[in-house]
Amino acid sequence: MSRVLVLYYSRHGSVAGLARQVARGVGAVTGAEAVLRTVPPVAPATRSVMPPVPEEGAPYATLDDLRECDALALGSPTRFGNMAAPLKYFLDGTSELWLDGSLSGKPAGVFTSTSSQHGGQESTLLSMMLPLLHHGALLVGLPYTLQALSHTRDGGTPYGPSHVASPAAGAELSEDERTLAQALGRRLAVAGGALAAQREALR
Template structure:
């Protein structure tokens, strides 16, 4: 039987959301028996080509419907775009109706994460907008509880709705210690919930 995995599905333009995804993966792999699977989505535009290659030039491979269908849990990440998720991620999610019709994601735990160039910069509305399609899929949404000390101490990113990062206007801010801790904590929480739910249904 294949090892259960938490899918960390993200879009990253300048690399900061990708860095967060990597920290999420570190948290996931702290949970015995759980694997982290990093996946991304291709760029989109008015002239988007539906026959894009299956593998990008660098970084994580593009997510497939099967990657999403068979995950034990999901972490969804995007930079903020006017208080909403980026178009490439929305485009991918808009194509998941077949999974919605079959209820493939019902009762699987999910969380969200984001980054922005300005402090806050629509982070919380972006996180909440990303939660909406997951709720429509019947997933069990989980944020970050205030028992995580970094949530109370952070001076940059970090929300109870999901991990976040303040990249700075020049995109030069590295992930702070608190931001990294919250990413790992969120990854670990989703993996723990995924494992508990999987074991409860055996």
């Protein structure tokens, strides 16, 4: 069984929609399982008053979720060309995983959503790759053999799936955006399963 963790932060639902499509792609691979997890918002009182389980949506991620996965997909909305603070805050707390190499040799990919066509999607995806590289993860993108990547007029980049949440589209994903998100899920599931037995050699 290949276990793919789909870890994301979503404010208005667009990134959550992409996460579900990534999970659908994972589920299309025989023997693969998607695990959806989110992170809490960041606020001065986050640690003291946030409930341990969100009222709706995916459960909050733990470090054990990252330890136990065979592959990882990270998703975040764009904030001034960078990942959102809640996801960065969570990643900043993964030092013990870095120390023991828990993510080293695991395939990982990224996805994002912006409110405009040129709102910083690619820089956000690249910013999300940086901590993954420090953890020793093996980055998985989207190849141009995927036709949707060449003809999309919405979201979609070789760095990872994306969504343009325009006033007209809102959180509703286009067909190309769904196709590319599912493709990332499939690629992570296959890569995670294939590399699981060889991970020690990649650490």
